[in-house]
Amino acid sequence: MKEIDDFKEISAIEILDEQYREAENKSEIDFWTPLTKIIMESMEIRSKKSLSQNDLAKLMKTKQSVISRFENMGRLPNYDFVSRLAIALGHPLGMTMYGDFMAVIPGEKQKMVKEFAEKENLSTADFTQELLDKAVESITDQYVESQSIDINTEVVFSGGISIDVNNTLSSYLVIPNESQKDDRLTA
């Protein structure tokens, strides 16, 4: 058999990521992605708990066909269904408008995180948020460092006016919009 290296390695995941980056219909993809993710998560938890569709249906006081339709994307679930599904699978539902900034602790690490949260007397959600806050805090320093070369340089606006940013990170990071520009320059 040929070695994989004999082929030019084309990672399916890289292809999918690239297609998403270049998608002209990104909003349509974004519309469907959360649903596809909860289908995957639902099947993952169901599988870990060795629950059949029928078992899950019983927990939710519904029919197996309803679960099947959901997993096959045959119906768009409403809030009531999704929330009851999450609770039946042992987790409260999490929803956010900031989906692009949302993260989920991998399944195999969840037990450990939950135990740490209990030790800290925090809810798992609060502890997870704290973990995320700390991680973001730790990369903030790197971010500031990576921007430091430009911090002392001039920022030239489209009208030809330039200002010294004067080593003030906040001034550099928050570029004023058109209406704020004049106020800022005179200040």
Place this chain on the structure above:
Amino acid sequence: MNIYCYPDDNKIIQLSSKTKAEEQRGSVYKFLKKLMKDRPDLWALTNSTLKEAQKLDDLKRFEKNKWVGKLKREDSPIYEFRIPPTKRGGVVRIYFAYIDSKPKSIMLLSAELKHKKGSNNGKVTQAVRRYKEMCK
């Protein structure tokens, strides 16, 4: 799992242009690109399915839920992803084979959007041909 797409041209060729690079990415790439445009719902589900599969050591969970199955062929061990297993609006079928020389790796050989049961085995035949090419 490592998931690869079978290239149209399996020789390593210098990538001189984007078009050529796209050509070399193979039919699964082109299929996914068209799917994204025509059926964003199924593209999103395929994306989530393959990313979930990538996280796993094996595809048993998918097999159990009938998202993955082995084709009944004696000549080649070809499997398929059925994404999702049953859907009136169509099912994405991605034919693949395990790569013997690389553990926990599969090669996506061909793909199609199937609307109903049919006797058109063109994509399966293509998958078998590519599998045999892979085994040479």
